[in-house]
Amino acid sequence: MIALKLGVTSDDVKNVIIWGNHSSTQYPDVNHAKVKLQGKEVGVYEALKNDSWLKGDFITTVQQRGAAVIKARKLSSAMSAAKAICDHVRDIWFGTPEGEFVSMGIISDGNSYGVPDDLIYSFPVTIKNKTWKIVEGLPINDFSREKMDLTAKELKEEKETAFEFLSSV
Numbered sequence: 331m332i333a334l335k336l337g338v339t340s341d342d343v344k345n346v347i348i349w350g351n352h353s354s355t356q357y358p359d360v361n362h363a364k365v366k367l368q369g370k371e372v373g374v375y376e377a378l379k380n381d382s383w384l385k386g387d388f389i390t391t392v393q394q395r396g397a398a399v400i401k402a403r404k405l406s407s408a409m410s411a412a413k414a415i416c417d418h419v420r421d422i423w424f425g426t427p428e429g430e431f432v433s434m435g436i437i438s439d440g441n442s443y444g445v446p447d448d449l450i451y452s453f454p455v456t457i458k459n460k461t462w463k464i465v466e467g468l469p470i471n472d473f474s475r476e477k478m479d480l481t482a483k484e485l486k487e488e489k490e491t492a493f494e495f496l497s498s499v
Contacts, residue, residue, distance in 0.1 A: 331391060335380075336365055344365075345454070346358060346360055347431075349433075349481060350451055350481025351452070351485045352396075356392070359477075361474060385473065422457055422462070426455075430456075431454040434453065434455045435450050435451065436455065443468075444475075444478075446482060449485045
């Protein structure tokens with residue numbers, strides 16, 4: 331979406347983060363994303379100069395993408411999931427380029443972003459020697475904090491529901 335809006339290829343956009351759950355609460359964060367424009371790397375906010383779109387329609391569209399695929403195709407969005415799996419395997423196998431990170435659903439234990447432990451939560455990670463590591467120290471503004479907490483709350487509730495179900499069987 332960002333590449334299309336700026337008239338560049340998706341390879342020219344990097345370090346977009348998906349925080350949290352794979353649901354309508356996931357938070358696509360471009361605060362740390364970069365785009366190559368006319369040979370120069372700039373921040374996505376600076377390049378787009380459209381905060382209301384980035385904090386509104388962009389987020390909503392990404393959050394509803396799975397449902398939109400199902401509605402448009404009248405079929406499952408399994409191919410999107412399959413593509414994501416392939417991308418993850420590629421990233422694990424080859425690693426992430428220096429200065430770049432990807433988002434991956436991993437165990438939240440010991441993270442520095444205030445996400446409760448023991449959840450599978452999407453974080454920005456770098457990968458080297460087939461080992462992922464959470465990108466530490468990214469500044470989180472109040473808008474992002476609220477979105478990240480909302481998706482963590484949903485994951486915690488889903489986990490509690492699953493354990494309640496399992497304990498009643």
